[in-house]
Amino acid sequence: MATIFAPLIWLVSWVLSILWWIISTLLWTLLWLLLPVAIVAFIALRVAEKALGPDLVRGWIKKQSLKFGTGAWVKARRLTFALGALPLRVVGWLIIYTIWHSLISLFWKPRWHPWTRAWDKRWKPPASAGRAKAAKAVKAR
Incomplete structure (x- = not known):
C-alpha cells in the first residue's frame, strides 16, 4: 500500500511546500515593505500630536x-447586490x-507582445529584390 500512495503523497507534499514558500515569501515581502511605512506613519502621528x-x-x-470606511462599504454593498442578482452557477464559474486566469497570468507569459510585434514590423528591413519581384508577379495575376 505504501508504494501505491507514495507518488501521490510526494506530489501533495511538493504542492504544499510550494504553497508554503509562496505564502511565506509574500508575508515577508509585506512585512519589509509595510513595516517602514508603519514606523514612519507612527512617528509622523506623534510629531503631529505634539505640534x-x-x-x-x-x-x-x-x-x-x-x-x-463609508466608501468601502458603499462599494461592497453594490458588489454584493450585483453578485446576488447573478445565478449561483454563474457566480461559481466566475470564481473558477x-x-x-490568475494562475495563467502568474505562470505563463506570451513570447511576444502585440505592441512590440507591431513596432518591429514597422522598422522591418525591406525585402530582398527576388522576393519583391515574386510578390509583384503574384499581384499582377
Whole structure:
C-alpha cells in the first residue's frame, strides 16, 4: 500500500511546500515593505500630536477613516447586490475563471507582445529584390 500512495503523497507534499514558500515569501515581502511605512506613519502621528494637539489629530484621523470606511462599504454593498442578482452557477464559474486566469497570468507569459510585434514590423528591413519581384508577379495575376 505504501508504494501505491507514495507518488501521490510526494506530489501533495511538493504542492504544499510550494504553497508554503509562496505564502511565506509574500508575508515577508509585506512585512519589509509595510513595516517602514508603519514606523514612519507612527512617528509622523506623534510629531503631529505634539505640534497640533492630540484632539485635532485624532479627530482628523477619525474623520478620514470614517470617510474611507463609508466608501468601502458603499462599494461592497453594490458588489454584493450585483453578485446576488447573478445565478449561483454563474457566480461559481466566475470564481473558477478568476482563479484560472490568475494562475495563467502568474505562470505563463506570451513570447511576444502585440505592441512590440507591431513596432518591429514597422522598422522591418525591406525585402530582398527576388522576393519583391515574386510578390509583384503574384499581384499582377
